Amino acid sequence: xxxxxxxxxxxxxxxxxxxxxxxxxxxxxxxxxxxxxxxxxxxxxxxxxxxxxxxxxxxxxxxxxxxxxxxxxxxxxxxxxxxxxxxxxxxxxxxxxxxxxxxxxxxxxxxxxxxxxxxxxxxxxxxxxxxxxxxxxxxxxxxxxxxxxxxxxxxxxxxxx
Amino acid sequence: xxxxxxxxxxxxxxxxxxxxxxxxxxxxxxxxxxxxxxxxxxxxxxxxxxxxxxxxxxxxxxxxxxxxxxxxxxxxxxxxxxxxxxxxxxxxxxxxxxxxxxxxxxxxxxxxxxxxxxxxxxxxxxxxxxxxxxxxxxxxxxxxxxxxxxxxxxxxxxxxxxxxxxxxxxxxxxxxxxxxxxxxxxxxxxxxxxxxxxxxxx
Numbered sequence: 001x002x003x004x005x006x007x008x009x010x011x012x013x014x015x016x017x018x019x020x021x022x023x024x025x026x027x028x029x030x031x032x033x034x035x036x037x038x039x040x041x042x043x044x045x046x047x048x049x050x051x052x053x054x055x056x057x058x059x060x061x062x063x064x065x066x067x068x069x070x071x072x073x074x075x076x077x078x079x080x081x082x083x084x085x086x087x088x089x090x091x092x093x094x095x096x097x098x099x100x101x102x103x104x105x106x107x108x109x110x111x112x113x114x115x116x117x118x119x120x121x122x123x124x125x126x127x128x129x130x131x132x133x134x135x136x137x138x139x140x141x142x143x144x145x146x147x148x149x150x151x152x153x154x155x156x157x158x159x160x161x
Numbered sequence: 162x163x164x165x166x167x168x169x170x171x172x173x174x175x176x177x178x179x180x181x182x183x184x185x186x187x188x189x190x191x192x193x194x195x196x197x198x199x200x201x202x203x204x205x206x207x208x209x210x211x212x213x214x215x216x217x218x219x220x221x222x223x224x225x226x227x228x229x230x231x232x233x234x235x236x237x238x239x240x241x242x243x244x245x246x247x248x249x250x251x252x253x254x255x256x257x258x259x260x261x262x263x264x265x266x267x268x269x270x271x272x273x274x275x276x277x278x279x280x281x282x283x284x285x286x287x288x289x290x291x292x293x294x295x296x297x298x299x300x301x302x303x304x305x306x307x308x309x310x311x312x313x314x315x316x317x318x319x320x321x322x323x324x325x326x327x328x329x330x331x332x333x334x335x336x337x338x339x340x341x342x343x344x345x346x347x348x349x350x351x352x353x354x355x356x357x358x359x360x361x362x363x
Binding site: 025029030031032033034035037038041042044045048052069072073075076079080083093094096127128130131134135137138141142144145146148149150152153154155156157 | 211212215216219220223224227228231232235305306309310311313314315317318319322323325326329330332333335336337339340343344
């Protein structure tokens with residue numbers, strides 16, 4: 001695609017916003033629509049777009065296949081690990097209520113935060129922290145798997161008949 | 162007011178589906194499936210399911226379309242005789258009378274439409290989906306989740322967290338399977354089979 005300057009420039013302009021939107025969907029998923037799976041596919045779509053326009057070697061530099069392969073397993077490990085940590089802390093598997101830590105769960109007063117009727121989560125704890133970690137695991141796995149499948153397809157050569 | 166958006170989208174969905182079924186050019190058919198996914202995403206958004214719309218737009222219209230195009234570009238067109246694709250490239254034309262398949266399709270369609278009469282109306286408050294798992298999930302999730310407002314995320318990640326773990330494992334396994342089948346072997350050992358399939362560059 002070296003001969004399409006418009007596509008290259010527009011892609012470069014779009015990709016940061018796609019990534020930003022992916023991060024928003026990931027980390028705002030507990031408050032708004034979205035979550036790990038959606039964020040993962042949006043993130044992977046940005047990587048795939050980069051690979052389509054700038055070529056496979058360029059995207060391999062950004063997200064090396066070896067790293068992507070390991071991220072696939074890492075996401076699942078983060079998910080299952082959250083469950084195991086819950087068990088080690090004395091709860092049931094994936095029972096996030098034991099993840100209460102009580103550290104900095106409210107904004108420090110010197111930031112002059114208006115205390116609302118809802119608890120303001122400065123650092124998430126309990127259920128919120130559990131959901132956060134679990135969705136992070138899903139997001140990592142989905143991003144990595146989608147990107148890996150794209151690599152597998154794009155890395156092959158055409159069959160001649 | 163909403164009908165001005167709903168009816169065109171549904172009409173376009175139907176038209177796109179018919180086009181996908183009828184068009185003989187595979188490249189165009191893949192592009193039409195992408196268009197279909199985008200239209201479904203708009204439809205999901207109208208149905209107040211923006212997270213499903215995200216997924217449909219990113220996976221259905223984006224990634225799947227690209228993977229289908231990649232597959233098309235990787236596979237040889239064995240039926241190709243001339244330079245351009247034409248309907249003769251797809252030789253599996255039905256030679257028998259189309260009446261019998263048409264009859265079966267009509268009967269099946271009637272049965273399916275008859276089946277929808279038993280379904281609750283759209284948005285019916287007494288529908289099983291609104292009644293059965295009990296509204297208590299909606300009521301309970303606020304105190305249970307310490308004020309997290311998204312009930313969908315609460316159900317997916319916390320109440321049904323074990324299911325979601327299984328789904329993530331399924332995605333992981335599927336990815337590993339695709340990798341095992343498709344990965345181009347860069348090392349020499351054990352690559353003879355894949356090499357013979359891959360052939361040389363076109």
